[in-house]
Amino acid sequence: MGTIKGTLLVGEEILRQLGVHEVYVVDSTTITLPDWAALHFPGTGSDAAVKWHTVLNVFSGCFQWNWITEGTKNDRKCFPEIKDLAGKLIIFDLGYFDFTLMQHIDITGGFYLCRLKSNTVVMIREVVQGLGKSAIGKSLMMHPKKRRGNLIEVFCDYERIGLRLRVIGFWNPILCQYHWYATNLKVAAIVIYPLYRLRWQIELMFKGCKQSLNLDGIASGNKNIIESLLLASLVAQFTSQTILRSSMTQLEHDKKFAVSYQRISKVFCIIAKDFIPFLLSSVEDGLERLMRKIDLFLYELFDPNYRRRRSTIKIIQDTLNA
DSSP: OOBOOOOOOSOHHHHHHHTOSOEEEEEEEEEEOOGGGTTTSBOSSSSBEEEEEEEEETTTTEEEEEEEEETTOOGGGOOOOGGGGTTOEEEEOGGGOOHHHHHHHHHHTOEEEEEOOTTOOOEEEEEEESSOGGGTTSBGGGSOSSOOOSEEEEEEEETTTTEEEEEEEEEETTTTEEEEEEEOOOSOGGGHHHHHTTHHHHHHHHHHHHHHSOTTOOOOOOHHHHHHHHHHHHHHHHHHHHHHHHHHTTSOHHHHTTBOHHHHHHHHHHHHHHHHHHHHOOOHHHHHHHHHHHHHTGGGSBOTTTTTSOOHHHHHHHHHHO
């Protein structure tokens, strides 16, 4: 499936401060199917499953790229074209971890942010903060072995392909260890962790599609029916974004940052009875009825506790402006 363009809804200032055009998150979700669908869609954790691979544009709420495969397809083999990432930041988890991928994104003029695997062998070449000079020349994962502060920033070499990485470590007080992140972004190190948390946005999208848009309720084993129902659920998700676009202009600045993608899916289900007649009719009052219904549920789109519990996007904005 191809690329789908989206209009920027929030985050213009964040993008400018990050020095990127857009922020993408790539991930996949597995949808379990009846066992008799295994012939066309073999699974790993179950006999039959299908995988939806996608790229979410965090600040437009739009899926930029999509690919539907059998459940056994490896995530690393489902990645958007590197040439399309120039000037953009793409965030991915350990399922896509690949030093060569990072190198190609960097060469293309794109930006990446990901976790480092615990068995990664990279050598510390420069210490920016958090460690002494004695750490230079040592393996990152072997040093430090205990807490040296809440944040460590170093430059490391992956010598096999001659790649230099900017690596930031954040102390996890629960696990009593550092979580390491690799990036080529040139922003304050403190911003990296909340940026990586943007991955949660795509998980909320998946959850909304499965719970509210019936993506997880396919009972057929017929290949054509399965693909049609999957596409129908995806179209419903794309269509639900029109709610967001028609409503965002009415929300105050801080409320825009607290909009939940999972809430959007739920509201869309509520107004679906008014949305379908609007699509099937060109009568103007159909649009008016739809907009009145959307306005009625406007305040269901964002977290009501947004003043006490900042969203990840708001945390990023505040950290950049600190």
